[in-house]
Amino acid sequence: MPERALDEARRADRALAKKDGGPLTGVPYGAKDLLAARGAPTTWGAPPYRDQIFGEDATVVAKLKRSGAVLAAKLAMVELAGGGGYRYPSASLQGPGRNPWNTERWSGGSSSGSGAAVGAGLVPFAIGSETAGSIGTPSAYCGVTGLRPTYGVVSRKGAMALSWTLDKLGPMARTADDCATVLEAIAGADTGDPTASGKRFRPLSGRAATSAAKRARIAFAEEDVSEHASPEAKRALEKGVAEFKRIAPSFVRATLPAMPFGPMVQTVYSAEGAEIFAELIEGKRFEQLVDARQKAGLRAALEIKARDYLHAMRLRTRLQDALAAMFRDVDVILSVGRAMTATPITQPLDNPASPGGPKPPPDKRNLSGPGSGNMGLIAAGNLAGLPAIFFPCGFATDGLPVGLQVVGPPFSEPLLVALASAYQRETDHHLKRPRD
Amino acid sequence: MTEEERNIDDPARLADEARENAQKAATELRAQRVPIETEPPTVFKAD
Numbered sequence: 001m002p003e004r005a006l007d008e009a010r011r012a013d014r015a016l017a018k019k020d021g022g023p024l025t026g027v028p029y030g031a032k033d034l035l036a037a038r039g040a041p042t043t044w045g046a047p048p049y050r051d052q053i054f055g056e057d058a059t060v061v062a063k064l065k066r067s068g069a070v071l072a073a074k075l076a077m078v079e080l081a082g083g084g085g086y087r088y089p090s091a092s093l094q095g096p097g098r099n100p101w102n103t104e105r106w107s108g109g110s111s112s113g114s115g116a117a118v119g120a121g122l123v124p125f126a127i128g129s130e131t132a133g134s135i136g137t138p139s140a141y142c143g144v145t146g147l148r149p150t151y152g153v154v155s156r157k158g159a160m161a162l163s164w165t166l167d168k169l170g171p172m173a174r175t176a177d178d179c180a181t182v183l184e185a186i187a188g189a190d191t192g193d194p195t196a197s198g199k200r201f202r203p204l205s206g207r208a209a210t211s212a213a214k215r216a217r218i219a220f221a222e223e224d225v226s227e228h229a230s231p232e233a234k235r236a237l238e239k240g241v242a243e244f245k246r247i248a249p250s251f252v253r254a255t256l257p258a259m260p261f262g263p264m265v266q267t268v269y270s271a272e273g274a275e276i277f278a279e280l281i282e283g284k285r286f287e288q289l290v291d292a293r294q295k296a297g298l299r300a301a302l303e304i305k306a307r308d309y310l311h312a313m314r315l316r317t318r319l320q321d322a323l324a325a326m327f328r329d330v331d332v333i334l335s336v337g338r339a340m341t342a343t344p345i346t347q348p349l350d351n352p353a354s355p356g357g358p359k360p361p362p363d364k365r366n367l368s369g370p371g372s373g374n375m376g377l378i379a380a381g382n383l384a385g386l387p388a389i390f391f392p393c394g395f396a397t398d399g400l401p402v403g404l405q406v407v408g409p410p411f412s413e414p415l416l417v418a419l420a421s422a423y424q425r426e427t428d429h430h431l432k433r434p435r436d
Numbered sequence: 437m438t439e440e441e442r443n444i445d446d447p448a449r450l451a452d453e454a455r456e457n458a459q460k461a462a463t464e465l466r467a468q469r470v471p472i473e474t475e476p477p478t479v480f481k482a483d
Binding site for chain 1: 444445447450451453454455457458460461462464465466467468470474475476477479480
């Protein structure tokens, strides 16, 4: 890795000397350790793959290399991107992702290192992946900006697969504009990924972006904050929503359709993940995985019935139709990034039925139905393949960052970036850094 | 030993819980009717 980084840096120096560099020339970055980088270990965060090395770069890594960016680090992640469902933040070959704002708190998962490294200022941007919240959660917990592209906008060739129909790769950076610069470099067609949409990304020009942000119709459900935010996070989230309303004032009340988002996303990624890792699950190395709950979840997922997987998939079509109808009346949906701040690194992430066990996180209590507002947005957005941008909006009373998310219809990344960029021009939350 | 007294990370308990979770998800999914003409989604392609 160090030799590779130095080589890429020297190449960038030469390009800059000839004045033919681009916006990413010489910029160091980190890649979540599920992306293949020729000659470097690619562990997928999992002990069974601790010595795995690939002979070629993932398409994203190759595109960034062509753009002049310097791969400076492979970044820690939850083992197998959390497939099977893990209980503890320590579910990783590299140990728990520590939050740069408080190292006794978790950095979120499964792109734990991507969020932590950008939040700590170790790299100006990183590549993360999201199947069902793995860019959004570390972005919110670490106070960084994360962009989850529309499914298929970024090639996944050379990336570990957890769920063929849900996985997305995207940038995590300090600002929405930085995310846009990275997305422009990595988006586009790839014959190596049959699910690549072929769609390029171009941000809106300054005037068009300002105009689009002002005109955007924003769907919002007040209960996302008033009813679901943790006591620590509530005030900062309220303030963040009020700030957002100043840059995009056309708020309307609109909520997601009532559908079982949790069971849908769980069934899809569990069934696909179990098939992808069936050989591992049924082999001797499986016991090397760290998290006992995750192992139980992966084993159980092998038994998911085809009818249930397909039923979940057909419900996804219904969800896409319902969201398409919703987006005829609104342009984007605004909600909390997470309704709570980062949890302690020793705290179970689920709700084990044990006496004295922790209460479930507020934003996991109710994802759909009466009173749930748009708390199911991460699950619903991923199921429908929609793009999202996550950005910091302040600090909770426990000193940890909180953030918002904006989700739009397929290929609406230019509008999402315009909205978050406008917000960041009027606020300074994204400029705050943890102390050494 | 009662259920509550078993360690929350006991592998046998975790296996039971994982199966129960999958079954619970399946039950919730099957409660949602889907019109017969509904097919699984296809990949978004550029216009």
